[in-house]
Amino acid sequence: MAIKFLHNLDLSQNQLLSALFQNENEAPASPKDGQVYFNTSDNRVYVYAGSVKKWVGMDALDAVMDGSDIIDQINAELAKQIALARVDVGVFTDEKDGLVPKGSESTTKFLREDGGWQTPAYASQASDVGLGSVTNDKQVKALSLGSTVDGHVPTWDGANGDKLKPGYEVVSDLAPALGETAKLATAQGVKSYVGSMAAAADAMRYVGAIDASTNPSFPASPKKGDTHKISVAGTIGGIVVEAGDMIIALADKTGATVAADWNVIQANIDGAVIGPASATNGNFAAFGASPTSIVDSGKKAADFAASNHNHNAVYPQMVAANLTATATQLVTHNLGTRDVICKVYQTASPYSEVMVDIEHTSTSQVTVKFAEIPAANAYRIVIMGVQVTP
Numbered sequence: 001m002a003i004k005f006l007h008n009l010d011l012s013q014n015q016l017l018s019a020l021f022q023n024e025n026e027a028p029a030s031p032k033d034g035q036v037y038f039n040t041s042d043n044r045v046y047v048y049a050g051s052v053k054k055w056v057g058m059d060a061l062d063a064v065m066d067g068s069d070i071i072d073q074i075n076a077e078l079a080k081q082i083a084l085a086r087v088d089v090g091v092f093t094d095e096k097d098g099l100v101p102k103g104s105e106s107t108t109k110f111l112r113e114d115g116g117w118q119t120p121a122y123a124s125q126a127s128d129v130g131l132g133s134v135t136n137d138k139q140v141k142a143l144s145l146g147s148t149v150d151g152h153v154p155t156w157d158g159a160n161g162d163k164l165k166p167g168y169e170v171v172s173d174l175a176p177a178l179g180e181t182a183k184l185a186t187a188q189g190v191k192s193y194v195g196s197m198a199a200a201a202d203a204m205r206y207v208g209a210i211d212a213s214t215n216p217s218f219p220a221s222p223k224k225g226d227t228h229k230i231s232v233a234g235t236i237g238g239i240v241v242e243a244g245d246m247i248i249a250l251a252d253k254t255g256a257t258v259a260a261d262w263n264v265i266q267a268n269i270d271g272a273v274i275g276p277a278s279a280t281n282g283n284f285a286a287f288g289a290s291p292t293s294i295v296d297s298g299k300k301a302a303d304f305a306a307s308n309h310n311h312n313a314v315y316p317q318m319v320a321a322n323l324t325a326t327a328t329q330l331v332t333h334n335l336g337t338r339d340v341i342c343k344v345y346q347t348a349s350p351y352s353e354v355m356v357d358i359e360h361t362s363t364s365q366v367t368v369k370f371a372e373i374p375a376a377n378a379y380r381i382v383i384m385g386v387q388v389t390p
Contacts, residue, residue: 004354007371027055212236218257222249242268319383325376333383334364340385342366347380
């Protein structure tokens with residue numbers, strides 16, 4: 001977004017280097033006398049002449065175009081007309097709009113770019129696409145090894161794979177079937193076997209999360225290795241736990257359990273800080289002799305008040321105010337110095353900063369100047385400085 005200048009820019013007879021005219025493809029709206037822009041459509045620079053209320057070309061003051069200009073304009077217009085007259089090539093049927101090529105009555109044809117008609121190739125027979133004598137009557141034939149066997153999964157048999165045999169036996173108990181090549185286990189059988197192996201290996205089994213903020217008891221009737229994760233900090237069976245901690249059952253139990261039946265695993269012990277047994281309300285905390293302990297410093301906020309030290313305090317100050325509908329206006333800040341920073345910005349979206357003429361009139365006021373009278377409350381000034389207080 002361009003920076004707005006709301007006052008004249010005086011370069012004091014210095015050069016304006018590497019500058020460009022405003023680029024537009026049409027004349028800017030609401031122009032003022034002397035305003036200039038570069039037209040990207042005809043590559044000419046124009047200046048607005050308020051006396052005649054029109055934009056005037058700066059090349060020979062809007063003189064008549066020379067022969068080269070006229071040729072360029074004619075060629076540009078001709079190119080536009082040719083572009084508009086172009087017709088895309090498409091697919092037509094012989095009967096559409098009377099476009100029936102000679103010697104054809106109903107066949108769909110394609111109109112080529114050279115104006116000729118082309119009949120597209122298409123397939124209508126199986127042999128046209130290399131399928132030969134393929135038929136759709138292939139069927140599974142009868143079993144070759146006798147009758148079916150209940151509880152078996154059939155498999156293909158025969159040199160051509162066109163027959164079935166009883167296949168694999170389905171079993172629900174995986175242990176006795178280990179090493180067998182003609183048996184398949186059910187999902188339940190696999191689950192039971194894996195579970196028994198995990199139990200035999202004393203493995204942990206994740207059961208779920210526990211919200212300790214309600215101070216629950218330890219879970220009842222756990223199996224050895226049952227694992228719970230603490231989702232919210234609090235206590236469980238009187239033991240303080242934090243979010244992320246885990247509890248693991250030490251043995252199979254029936255009924256209620258206590259802390260001795262569980263391992264409590266701390267997940268956030270790294271960097272833990274130990275506080276004092278007691279402290280005074282309002283005092284600042286301080287690290288103790290140990291890098292992981294906190295003690296009561298014995299100091300409170302009042303001990304650091306200005307009355308308790310003998311050096312000057314520097315406090316940043318800021319004054320902000322909306323500007324009025326006046327071309328030149330005084331703004332009072334009472335910061336006691338001319339060393340202030342001033343910023344002016346729009347009070348409506350996009351709230352951009354603007355450039356105006358600001359004079360540091362006195363140690364308590366600045367003067368803001370606009371080239372034209374602004375709308376009331378359209379701009380806001382922010383004045384920043386420092387104030388030294390002993």
